[in-house]
Amino acid sequence: xxxxxxxFPKDLAEALxxxxxxxxxxxxxxxxxxxxxxxxxxSLPGEVLFVREIPELRRTSLTERFLEIGAAVTxxxxxxxxxxxxxxxxxxxARGIGTPAIRNLATLGGNIAARDRFMDSWxxxxxxxxxxxxxxxxxxxxxxxxxxxGDDGKPAFPEGGLVTRLRVPIERWDAFLLxxxxxxxxxxxxTAVFAFAARAEKGILAEARIAFAGDIALRSRSLESxxxxxxxxxxxxxxxxxxxxxxxxxAALPEGLALQFGVLVxxxxxxxxx
Amino acid sequence: xxxxFILNGEDVSANARTVDRLSDLLRDAFGLLGLxxxxxxxxxxxxxxxxxxxxxxxxxxxxxxxxGKEIVTIEGxxxxxxxxxxxxxxxxxxxxxxxxxxxxxxxxxxDLLERVPRxxxxxxxxxxxxxxxxxxxxxxxxxxARAIVERRAGRIYRRAGQ
Numbered sequence: 001x002x003x004x005x006x007x008f009p010k011d012l013a014e015a016l017x018x019x020x021x022x023x024x025x026x027x028x029x030x031x032x033x034x035x036x037x038x039x040x041x042x043s044l045p046g047e048v049l050f051v052r053e054i055p056e057l058r059r060t061s062l063t064e065r066f067l068e069i070g071a072a073v074t075x076x077x078x079x080x081x082x083x084x085x086x087x088x089x090x091x092x093x094a095r096g097i098g099t100p101a102i103r104n105l106a107t108l109g110g111n112i113a114a115r116d117r118f119m120d121s122w123x124x125x126x127x128x129x130x131x132x133x134x135x136x137x138x139x140x141x142x143x144x145x146x147x148x149x150g151d152d153g154k155p156a157f158p159e160g161g162l163v164t165r166l167r168v169p170i171e172r173w174d175a176f177l178l179x180x181x182x183x184x185x186x187x188x189x190x191t192a193v194f195a196f197a198a199r200a201e202k203g204i205l206a207e208a209r210i211a212f213a214g215d216i217a218l219r220s221r222s223l224e225s226x227x228x229x230x231x232x233x234x235x236x237x238x239x240x241x242x243x244x245x246x247x248x249x250x251a252a253l254p255e256g257l258a259l260q261f262g263v264l265v266x267x268x269x270x271x272x273x274x
Numbered sequence: 275x276x277x278x279f280i281l282n283g284e285d286v287s288a289n290a291r292t293v294d295r296l297s298d299l300l301r302d303a304f305g306l307l308g309l310x311x312x313x314x315x316x317x318x319x320x321x322x323x324x325x326x327x328x329x330x331x332x333x334x335x336x337x338x339x340x341x342g343k344e345i346v347t348i349e350g351x352x353x354x355x356x357x358x359x360x361x362x363x364x365x366x367x368x369x370x371x372x373x374x375x376x377x378x379x380x381x382x383x384x385d386l387l388e389r390v391p392r393x394x395x396x397x398x399x400x401x402x403x404x405x406x407x408x409x410x411x412x413x414x415x416x417x418x419a420r421a422i423v424e425r426r427a428g429r430i431y432r433r434a435g436q
Binding site: 003004005006008027030031034035036037038039040041042043044048050052076098099100101102104105 | 293295328
C-alpha cells in the first residue's frame, strides 16, 4: 500500500506552489475520492494537497450582482446561506447531493471539478452561467462552467490549476425546475440531473436555459436562442416544436435517460405554456 | 505521522498512516467500538461522529484530515444532557431501533435539533435519511423529534428559573 505525503498548506500561495507537482491530488471533502474505495485502507497517490482548511477557499461573499463561493465551502455551509442569498436552482441541486452528513464534507469545488462525469451541481451552475476561478502561479482564469463540457458532451475539465472560487450571478428567474433521475444517493451511469430556468419581460420570454448532465451533458445555445423572444404563454404547437428539437438532441443519451429527458423538457415547456 | 486532536473532550495524539480511515483509527487505537466501519463509503451512517460539531461519516474521512480538530463519538456524546434528551425523547415516542442504528440515529437526531430547533416532519425525515436503516417507523421519528424539542425546552426553562 502506497504511503502518501500529505501537504497541509496554510494559505493559497503555498497551495499554488505545491499544485505544480506532477500527479499531486487535490483533496478537500474527499467524498468523491473515498466513496469508491471499499477496502480497509485508503488508496491515495504519492502526494496529496489537503486544501480543506485554506482560509481563502472557505469564504463566501454576496453582492447585488453575484454570490461568490470558496471552493472548499461545504454543501451544508452553502445551504446555510439561506434562501435569500442562494439561487433556488443551486439550492435545489445542493439539497439533492448525498445525505446531510455527506454534505457536511462534500465541497462545491470538488463537485464541479469532477473529471470522470458531471456531478449534480453542474446543470444548475450551467443554467445560471456560473464562473469558476482557476488559479496557478501565473494568475487567475475565470471560466464559464459550460466550458467544462467538451464538443462531444463529455467532461472537459482543464488540467492543472486549482479551483478557488465560484461566482454565481444573482438574477431573477420566474420559472425554474431541477430534477434528479436515477439512483439518488450516489452517481451511477443512469443518474443525471435536469435543470431549467426562464425569465420573462413584459410577456416576452427573455431567457430560457435547459441543461442536463450525467455521464455526458446536453445544453444547446442555439435551441435556447430559438425560444427567446417568443410571447408567453407558448402555444401547444410552439412547445411541441421546441420539444422535438430537444428530443433529437437527446439521441446521444442511453434510451432510458433520453425518455426521461423528453418528459422533463415537456414539463419545463409546460411551465411556459400556462 | 502523529496527529493530535481533541477526542471526546480530551487532547489526544495517535500514530496514523496516511491510508487509515478515521473510523478504523478510533476503533483500533482508542477502543471506541460504538462506531462501526461497515460500508466504507459513507452510506450506512454507522460510523457517524461529530467533527467540529458537524455530523460526518468517519469511514470516508482520512485520519490525517482531523489534525487539530474536535471529534465526538457516541461514547463522548453519551455524557451530555443532549444525549439524555434524545434517548428519552425516543422512549416517549415509542421509537424502537435495531442494535445497528441506535447510535447513529441518536447522533443524527441531535445534529438536526442543534441546527433546526423546531423541525418540520419533512425536515426530520430528510435529515434522518443519513441513516438509511429501515428498522424505524418514520412517524415515530417525527414524534420523537417533537418529544425531544419539548423535553429540551422544559429543561432550558427549568434551568432559567433556578
